[in-house]
Amino acid sequence: MQAVLSTGAVPRKRFVSNSRESVRMFRLGWMEALSKVYWWVPPLVYSPLVVLLLIHAAAIEHVAPGSMALWFVGGMLTWTPTEYVLHRWAFHYEPRAQWSQRLHFIIHGVHHDYPNDAYRLVMPPSASLPITMMFYGLFYLVLPASGLQSFVAGFMSGYVAYDLMHYALHHASWRMPWFAWLKRNHMQHHFVEPDRRYGVSSPLWDIVLRSRGRS
Numbered sequence: 041m042q043a044v045l046s047t048g049a050v051p052r053k054r055f056v057s058n059s060r061e062s063v064r065m066f067r068l069g070w071m072e073a074l075s076k077v078y079w080w081v082p083p084l085v086y087s088p089l090v091v092l093l094l095i096h097a098a099a100i101e102h103v104a105p106g107s108m109a110l111w112f113v114g115g116m117l118t119w120t121p122t123e124y125v126l127h128r129w130a131f132h133y134e135p136r137a138q139w140s141q142r143l144h145f146i147i148h149g150v151h152h153d154y155p156n157d158a159y160r161l162v163m164p165p166s167a168s169l170p171i172t173m174m175f176y177g178l179f180y181l182v183l184p185a186s187g188l189q190s191f192v193a194g195f196m197s198g199y200v201a202y203d204l205m206h207y208a209l210h211h212a213s214w215r216m217p218w219f220a221w222l223k224r225n226h227m228q229h230h231f232v233e234p235d236r237r238y239g240v241s242s243p244l245w246d247i248v249l250r251s252r253g254r255s
Contacts, residue, residue, distance in 0.1 A: 062157040065146055074166045075146070076159035079207040085165045086200050090193045097189040111187040115194025122175075122195075123202050124245035128238040155230050161210055162203040172196065202241045209240070228253065 066072040094112075097103045103111075131148035135141055145153075147167075151160055176192055183191055208214070209226045222241075229237035236253030239246045246252045 060156045074164055077162055077164045079162055082162050082200050082203045086196050090196050093189040093193040101186055103186050108190040111190035112194035115191040116198040119195050119198025120242055121245055124239050161207045205241045
């Protein structure tokens with residue numbers, strides 16, 4: 041087990057663990073606890089928010105069901121390029137400063153060093169909720185009031201589906217051909233081509249932006 045730094049973060053390691061071991065990232069117990077999360081926490085947290093947003097759209101904004109459905113699907117589809125951009129250019133950005141390297145390890149490096157750690161596969165709400173609020177503010181600026189709530193509900197649903205799929209790719213053994221293909225694609229990203237195959241729930245944007253890697 042690595043020693044925890046006085047700053048609270050573990051430095052970026054240079055190996056990949058194939059076991060389910062983990063690493064302590066923070067000295068303070070409550071911070072360490074917030075860095076771990078069960079797979080069922082994101083749907084537990086976000087499902088009520090999605091329902092409330094849809095109720096708001098229907099009861100307060102008086103949006104027609106068909107229009108709500110279109111905005112909802114639009115939000116889900118918007119998640120897919122967002123997932124790719126965050127994974128490729130935020131999570132895989134390699135900073136040079138020591139403090140930013142430690143931050144990078146906390147955000148995503150720990151997952152690549154300990155990919156089978158079941159408690160650091162989905163994003164803790166302590167991190168995902170502030171990011172969600174930032175996206176809500178962005179969508180508020182560019183979307184009409186009639187579509188905002190349904191769109192954000194779809195965007196949140198896309199995020200939760202991604203988080204659950206990411207967990208399943210590491211810990212489920214479903215036999216459906218499409219799942220086996222996605223799992224193989226993601227394992228290639230982890231163990232063979234970490235600078236390729238950034239799409240987790242879909243390879244679409246890897247194909248469009250030519251980061252697909254070797255077949």
